[in-house]
Amino acid sequence: MVSALDGNAVVVAGATWVMRAVLRGDRGDRTFVSLARIAQLHETAEDADGLRIGALVTHDALAKGMSAVPEALVQAAANSANPAIRRAATIGGNLCAQEFRAPDLVPALIALNATVTLVSGRGRETLPVEEFVNTRAERAPGAILTTIHVPRQVGRSAHARALLRQAGEYPVANASVSLNLAKDGTIDTLRIAVGAVEDVPRRWHSLERALQGQPLTASHAAGIARDHLREFTPRDDVDAPGWYRLRVLPGLVQQLIADIANQPQAGA
Amino acid sequence: MAVTFTLNGKPRSFRGDPRTSLLDALRHDFRLTGAKDVCGEGFCGACTVQIEGAPKASCLLPVGALDGAEITTIEGIGDIETLNPVQQAFIDFDVVQCGM
Numbered sequence: 040m041v042s043a044l045d046g047n048a049v050v051v052a053g054a055t056w057v058m059r060a061v062l063r064g065d066r067g068d069r070t071f072v073s074l075a076r077i078a079q080l081h082e083t084a085e086d087a088d089g090l091r092i093g094a095l096v097t098h099d100a101l102a103k104g105m106s107a108v109p110e111a112l113v114q115a116a117a118n119s120a121n122p123a124i125r126r127a128a129t130i131g132g133n134l135c136a137q138e139f140r141a142p143d144l145v146p147a148l149i150a151l152n153a154t155v156t157l158v159s160g161r162g163r164e165t166l167p168v169e170e171f172v173n174t175r176a177e178r179a180p181g182a183i184l185t186t187i188h189v190p191r192q193v194g195r196s197a198h199a200r201a202l203l204r205q206a207g208e209y210p211v212a213n214a215s216v217s218l219n220l221a222k223d224g225t226i227d228t229l230r231i232a233v234g235a236v237e238d239v240p241r242r243w244h245s246l247e248r249a250l251q252g253q254p255l256t257a258s259h260a261a262g263i264a265r266d267h268l269r270e271f272t273p274r275d276d277v278d279a280p281g282w283y284r285l286r287v288l289p290g291l292v293q294q295l296i297a298d299i300a301n302q303p304q305a306g307a
Numbered sequence: 308m309a310v311t312f313t314l315n316g317k318p319r320s321f322r323g324d325p326r327t328s329l330l331d332a333l334r335h336d337f338r339l340t341g342a343k344d345v346c347g348e349g350f351c352g353a354c355t356v357q358i359e360g361a362p363k364a365s366c367l368l369p370v371g372a373l374d375g376a377e378i379t380t381i382e383g384i385g386d387i388e389t390l391n392p393v394q395q396a397f398i399d400f401d402v403v404q405c406g407m
Binding site: 051054055058059062071073075076120121122123124126127207208 | 325326328347348349350352355361362363364366367368369371372374
């Protein structure tokens with residue numbers, strides 16, 4: 040149905056983004072194809088490989104749900120928007136609302152090395168979240184994101200967000216980390232993803248390389264982050280200019296590492 | 308397409324555009340004006356209703372996705388003889404809701 044309507048249909052999950060289309064100056068006349076009544080898309084299941092999350096699982100359910108949801112995803116879901124929005128907004132919507140520049144779940148999913156599964160008339164396709172968010176604009180209408188798979192985590196993870204006020208608005212920057220410690224307590228492997236700074240969330244590769252082998256010390260990590268801001272081309276928008284988004288990033292790294300250092304050892 | 312749901316304990320149906328926000332349907336079709344149309348983007352909370360007992364922003368809910376839902380508005384949480392404790396507190400403490 041979505042394919043047949045050829046760009047005039049919009050797939051609707053929690054609807055919190057699409058219902059504001061007219062406020063943003065976007066088209067308000069597109070046909071809604073609601074997924075709300077497909078029961079499987081509301082389900083979350085744990086298996087040996089990790090966690091399978093249906094596209095219609097809400098932020099609220101992720102934040103309060105299964106213990107197997109990694110900490111970065113819990114924190115991203117629990118602090119996004121406001122309580123009423125979190126009860127409606129979904130993980131699939133967060134991934135598919137491509138004009139939304141400040142999603143919280145997307146950087147968390149990139150840091151956690153998650154994949155998405157798309158289903159269309161041509162079959163099924165599974166790809167990494169970062170690849171999906173970079174190619175979604177060019178994809179033909181008709182593929183529906185059904186499931187998110189978060190691999191079983193062996194290390195710890197965290198999410199942090201910078202807001203101009205304490206709550207209830209989009210972050211000017213956010214960041215997620217997933218990391219494993221070496222036996223001597225230094226950082227072994229890690230993935231860091233940054234959102235809201237550029238148009239699409241992405242990994243911070245140079246910082247990942249620089250932090251490998253470093254001690255798990257928040258202020259030290261923030262200092263290293265300051266040397267790797269050139270990797271970004273930050274966006275100017277009404278909430279904050281690009282330079283400001285970069286300015287807050289080392290502080291977010293400091294929060295992430297402090298949070299990780301305070302978490303109990305996995306399996307402890 | 309008719310959408311059928313329970314509104315303040317009574318069965319109701321809506322036959323308009325299913326993309327209509329629940330807030331607009333409540334105010335324009337069901338004449339329930341207790342939920343207010345203020346920010347229109349789920350931020351201010353003035354349009355809050357309960358869906359299956361959970362508070363949600365009615366301005367962002369398309370009616371078409373609410374088939375079979377149980378909806379409670381501010382008009383449905385008490386009556387003039389037996390006010391909800393929150394309603395009674397509004398009277399007791401001269402509460403004013405500015406509405407942004």
